[in-house]
Amino acid sequence: MTTSGSLRAARPGLGPLAVPGALAVAILLLTLLGPLAAPHDPLAVDLTARFEPSSLTHPLGTDHLGRDILSRLIAGARTTLGAVAAALALVVALGLGVGAVAGMLGGRTDAVLMRLCDVFLTVPTFVLALFLIGAFGTGLVNVIAAIALSHWAWYARIVRGLVLELKTRDYVLAARIAGAAPPTIFVEHVLTGVLPPLVALATLDIGHMALHVAGLSFLGLGVQPPTPEWGVMINEARAFFWTRPLLVVWPGLAIALAVLAFNRLGDALRDRLDPTLVAERGL
Amino acid sequence: MSPPASPPPCPRVLRAETLRVETRRDGAAVPLVTDATFELRTGEVLALVGASGSGKSLACAALLDTLPPGTRRSAGRVSLDGVAVAPAALRGRTVASVLQAPRSAFNPLRTIADHAGETGAAAGLRRAGARAAMREALAAVGLGDDPRVPDLYPFQMSGGMLQRAMIALALLARAPFLVADEPTTDLDLVAQARILDLLAALVRDRGLGLLIVTHDMGVVARLADRTAVMAEGRIVEGGDTAALFARPDRPETRALLAAHHALSAEAS
Numbered sequence: 001m002t003t004s005g006s007l008r009a010a011r012p013g014l015g016p017l018a019v020p021g022a023l024a025v026a027i028l029l030l031t032l033l034g035p036l037a038a039p040h041d042p043l044a045v046d047l048t049a050r051f052e053p054s055s056l057t058h059p060l061g062t063d064h065l066g067r068d069i070l071s072r073l074i075a076g077a078r079t080t081l082g083a084v085a086a087a088l089a090l091v092v093a094l095g096l097g098v099g100a101v102a103g104m105l106g107g108r109t110d111a112v113l114m115r116l117c118d119v120f121l122t123v124p125t126f127v128l129a130l131f132l133i134g135a136f137g138t139g140l141v142n143v144i145a146a147i148a149l150s151h152w153a154w155y156a157r158i159v160r161g162l163v164l165e166l167k168t169r170d171y172v173l174a175a176r177i178a179g180a181a182p183p184t185i186f187v188e189h190v191l192t193g194v195l196p197p198l199v200a201l202a203t204l205d206i207g208h209m210a211l212h213v214a215g216l217s218f219l220g221l222g223v224q225p226p227t228p229e230w231g232v233m234i235n236e237a238r239a240f241f242w243t244r245p246l247l248v249v250w251p252g253l254a255i256a257l258a259v260l261a262f263n264r265l266g267d268a269l270r271d272r273l274d275p276t277l278v279a280e281r282g283l
Numbered sequence: 284m285s286p287p288a289s290p291p292p293c294p295r296v297l298r299a300e301t302l303r304v305e306t307r308r309d310g311a312a313v314p315l316v317t318d319a320t321f322e323l324r325t326g327e328v329l330a331l332v333g334a335s336g337s338g339k340s341l342a343c344a345a346l347l348d349t350l351p352p353g354t355r356r357s358a359g360r361v362s363l364d365g366v367a368v369a370p371a372a373l374r375g376r377t378v379a380s381v382l383q384a385p386r387s388a389f390n391p392l393r394t395i396a397d398h399a400g401e402t403g404a405a406a407g408l409r410r411a412g413a414r415a416a417m418r419e420a421l422a423a424v425g426l427g428d429d430p431r432v433p434d435l436y437p438f439q440m441s442g443g444m445l446q447r448a449m450i451a452l453a454l455l456a457r458a459p460f461l462v463a464d465e466p467t468t469d470l471d472l473v474a475q476a477r478i479l480d481l482l483a484a485l486v487r488d489r490g491l492g493l494l495i496v497t498h499d500m501g502v503v504a505r506l507a508d509r510t511a512v513m514a515e516g517r518i519v520e521g522g523d524t525a526a527l528f529a530r531p532d533r534p535e536t537r538a539l540l541a542a543h544h545a546l547s548a549e550a551s
Contacts, residue, residue, distance in 0.1 A: 045477075089456040106352075152530070169387065169390075170382055170384060170387040170388045171351060171388055171389055173386065173388075174380070174382055174388045174449075175401065175405075176349055176374070177347060177349055177374055177375070177380040177382075178374065178375045178380070178401070178402045178405050178406075178452070178456075179374035179375025179376060179377070179406065179456075180375075180401055180402075180404075180405040181405070184401065184404070184405070188390070188393070188397075188401055189390050189393075192390065192392045192393075193392075198484040
């Protein structure tokens with residue numbers, strides 16, 4: 001038996017990644033295609049066709065302005081998840097940068113950066129969002145900034161912890177003794193150990209951050225009508241909740257499904273990528 | 284493969300003087316290594332021996348300023364051919380190192396070729412030159428027969444192979460000195476003997492200056508030209524290995540020798 005053959009056999013299948021993975025990919029595809037995938041213009045108002053029930057032309061019916069709900073949900077995926085992607089990119093970049101510098105340099109730099117993290121950790125997302133929106137006005141950019149500012153410190157702390165742990169590995173010492181420069185050591189030997197748990201964590205946070213975006217928009221602080229966004233849609237449908245409850249149900253279901261899909265995907269990724277869990281299962 | 288260059292006629296000298304390593308406990312400085320002075324010449328093997336915790340590994344780490352966190356070098360200087368040098372500048376190009384545990388000294392996510400590329404880059408080798416140098420170094424440690432070796436991951440290799448690969452990496456930079464901290468402790472007896480033979484051959488053929496840290500007097504008897512005995516952070520006795528074995532002066536040396544004789548008597 002060749003070495004590579006036995007290794008391939010030992011590699012587990014997709015397993016628990018399959019279902020949430022497929023769902024997440026479908027949601028991501030809708031996000032990328034956005035309005036292109038929508039059967040109607042999500043902004044087209046038709047006051048003669050208000051509150052239409054499900055039909056072949058409007059699979060999920062129309063809202064109080066006669067707009068196609070399915071089209072708005074699909075277009076809304078792009079708004080909500082696009083904002084999440086932007087916030088997450090900021091959070092990971094900031095967290096990775098600060099955590100790596102703190103962990104690699106240590107000492108006073110580490111202490112100062114970690115106290116800075118502590119400051120940011122004390123501020124809840126919604127309070128920070130309210131502050132930013134009070135100071136700079138409502139808008140998606142401020143929501144993204146608020147989410148990024150209130151979350152990066154978690155990532156920085158986790159990255160720092162991982163870096164500190166990986167720094168004690170013999171192969172890092174070996175690289176140091178061989179004369180490799182700290183940036184090289186970080187990229188070659190530390191980053192490889194930091195990225196897998198970070199990817200799992202970021203995936204787990206997609207759902208959590210989607211809730212923030214939708215929640216802030218629902219409160220009227222983020223995305224403004226008539227832009228299609230899931231939180232905005234729920235807010236708009238609130239007035240008709242007792243007569244047309246389905247108007248609230250559809251965007252609510254979209255949020256729930258997206259959160260569920262990314263949480264399950266994150267869990268599965270963590271199970272797969274976390275070395276301690278992998279070791280416990282003896283893979 | 285062209286035969287390696289013959290040893291330079293004029294030996295180079297790496298000298299550590301009055302090294303002192305401290306840690307802090309309850310605010311007070313606690314010395315771990317005191318007044319360690321030793322000299323390493325190319326083409327010669329110096330053994331640093333002592334019981335566990337006698338400070339031999341720390342003395343080596345102080346030589347290159349790779350001390351573990353919480354400890355620091357508080358005194359002493361390192362000189363190369365009589366000129367004082369910064370220890371960190373010696374790493375890789377002047378002093379190559381082999382670590383104790385080959386299994387953990389390789390990044391499990393990187394192949395041998397990746398490691399060689401990194402070591403080569405740190406030593407200033409160009410990419411193409413690094414590839415050729417790696418092949419030559421692997422051949423020198425007896426891993427040259429199998430063309431798959433560079434593309435293997437550490438977990439696909441045995442401990443002995445990994446230790447050979449680590450020595451090959453150490454040879455890449457063509458550093459005149461090699462520090463080997465307990466290079467055979469994690470290996471079985473057959474692999475141990477082969478690695479020791481390899482090290483001896485490298486000293487003979489390439490004129491390397493080898494500093495070997497060990498607690499095994501068998502290794503010392505086999506390899507070392509000169510020996511320094513450490514106990515409680517100090518070098519208590521040193522000199523020609525044969526003389527030391529014949530007339531040990533200090534109780535620590537006698538204890539190490541007695542343990543060695545007891546073990547070898549048991550084995551025979």
